[in-house]
Amino acid sequence: HRKYSPFVTVDKPDRKWPSRRIEQAPLWAAVDLRDGNQALIKPMSVAQKKRFFKLLVEVGFKEIEVGFPSGSQIDFDFCRALIEEDLVPDDVHIQVLTQSRHELIERTFEAVRGAKNAIVHIYNATSPTFRDQVFNVDKEGCKAIAVQAATWVRDMAARQPETHWSFEYSPETFSATETDFAVEVIDAVNEVWRPDQGQRVIINLPATVEVSTPNVFADQVEIVHENIRYREHVLISVHTHNDRGCGVAAAELSMMAGADRVEGTLLGNGERTGNMDLVTCGMNLYTHGVDPGIDFSRMKEIVQVVEEITDIPTHPRHPYAGDLVFTAFSGSHQDAIRKCLGLYKPGDIWRVAYLPIDPADLGRRYEEVVRINSQSGKGGVTHVLERDYGISLPRWLQQEMAKLVQSDAEEDGGEIDSRRVHQRFNSDYLEV
Ligand code: KIV
Ligand code: ZN
Numbered sequence: 091h092r093k094y095s096p097f098v099t100v101d102k103p104d105r106k107w108p109s110r111r112i113e114q115a116p117l118w119a120a121v122d123l124r125d126g127n128q129a130l131i132k133p134m135s136v137a138q139k140k141r142f143f144k145l146l147v148e149v150g151f152k153e154i155e156v157g158f159p160s161g162s163q164i165d166f167d168f169c170r171a172l173i174e175e176d177l178v179p180d181d182v183h184i185q186v187l188t189q190s191r192h193e194l195i196e197r198t199f200e201a202v203r204g205a206k207n208a209i210v211h212i213y214n215a216t217s218p219t220f221r222d223q224v225f226n227v228d229k230e231g232c233k234a235i236a237v238q239a240a241t242w243v244r245d246m247a248a249r250q251p252e253t254h255w256s257f258e259y260s261p262e263t264f265s266a267t268e269t270d271f272a273v274e275v276i277d278a279v280n281e282v283w284r285p286d287q288g289q290r291v292i293i294n295l296p297a298t299v300e301v302s303t304p305n306v307f308a309d310q311v312e313i314v315h316e317n318i319r320y321r322e323h324v325l326i327s328v329h330t331h332n333d334r335g336c337g338v339a340a341a342e343l344s345m346m347a348g349a350d351r352v353e354g355t356l357l358g359n360g361e362r363t364g365n366m367d368l369v370t371c372g373m374n375l376y377t378h379g380v381d382p383g384i385d386f387s388r389m390k391e392i393v394q395v396v397e398e399i400t401d402i403p404t405h406p407r408h409p410y411a412g413d414l415v416f417t418a419f420s421g422s423h424q425d426a427i428r429k430c431l432g433l434y435k436p437g438d439i440w441r442v443a444y445l446p447i448d449p450a451d452l453g454r455r456y457e458e459v460v461r462i463n464s465q466s467g468k469g470g471v472t473h474v475l476e477r478d479y480g481i482s483l484p485r486w487l488q489q490e491m492a493k494l495v496q497s498d499a500e501e502d503g504g505e506i507d508s509r510r511v512h513q514r515f516n517s518d519y520l521e522v
Pocket of ligand 1: 125187213260262263294296297298299329331
């Protein structure tokens with residue numbers, strides 16, 4: 091399946107370009123129900139979490155962070171409901187976040203007792219700001235917190251052998267941490283967990299706050315990828331936020347730098363400016379011919395469920411998901427789109443001007459593409475008459491009709507629908 095060609099490439103013997111590309115989808119982890127939820131004005135109820143979880147499972151997510159059960163009764167109850175009502179398919183891992191404190195880790199294990207597959211996710215902040223000003227610990231103290239928590243997790247998991255456990259560690263504020271120190275802490279955690287002896291381990295690298303350009307973050311990821319012990323036994327995950335507007339770019343460059351797994355949320359809800367948007371990142375892969383493994387053809391439903399539960403409207407220009415992202419009002423764009431769509435046959439490489447993707451792949455209708463206002467030209471007017479009424483206009487009439495329709499739209503000051511264009515055609519050219 092090569093409906094989308096990956097790149098324009100430059101064929102020069104002395105230069106490989108692009109130097110890197112993403113060849114396969116990462117393992118996705120959806121954190122909507124935890125990071126997304128913690129940023130909401132009105133946090134999700136158990137019923138809303140169930141609805142959201144169902145959607146995430148149906149579209150294909152296999153790793154889903156379901157909450158922070160030691161910090162919230164709703165999250166605790168939700169974990170219990172997932173397990174007791176058998177709502178988690180066998181191939182899906184539920185993930186639970188906890189601070190690195192003994193009583194909280196204990197409560198977290200209680201929340202997921204009886205789960206088939208569970209990821210216990212511990213974190214502690216490692217950056218100088220947090221060490222010096224928030225926790226007042228030195229580097230050794232900071233590392234000791236992580237090692238102690240990892241030990242508790244290992245020991246508590248051993249007491250619940252009915253579950254297949256994965257362990258996840260996040261050096262929170264990784265992007266602001268000295269990278270060599272992050273490597274040191276990760277190595278110390280892995281000495282406890284010993285991924286080389288069969289324990290499934292995820293090392294998650296957060297841009298808790300996005301503080302640099304995406305290439306700098308990717309360099310930090312690459313340093314971890316190249317230097318941690320037991321690398322080949324560990325999944326390296328990234329968890330980017332969007333403070334500089336580059337959450338998706340940082341995740342993409344991280345994949346090129348060695349990340350195996352990417353955490354994010356559908357449409358990017360999350361702390362402050364949000365988490366990395368799974369829709370944009372996944373669809374970016376798709377348009378380069380890489381199957382993201384997530385069913386985005388259900389985009390309408392995704393948008394509807396996310397909007398309903400988060401109470402956050404989707405921007406009409408949100409990549410791939412917004413109402414207006416496949417619409418052209420301007421005449422020259424409409425003309426080019428009309429010509430390309432007229433030539434496109436199923437099975438061809440998608441080559442349609444101004445449309446990076448076939449809207450039908452996202453469950454959208456072609457009717458949304460060409461819409462008419464005072465900026466539209468003959469291409470658009472001709473297109474809607476052909477499309478909706480099977481009327482093909484001769485060239486001279488295309489120009490005339492475009493002028494008439496433009497003046498109607500100017501008078502109205504907005505969009506006019508194809509029925510109105512048809513009426514204008516009837517009244518001026520058919521009725522005597
Ligand atoms: O952004 C962050 O650092 C987090 C961690 C807890 C993974 O959400
Ligand atoms: Zn986060």
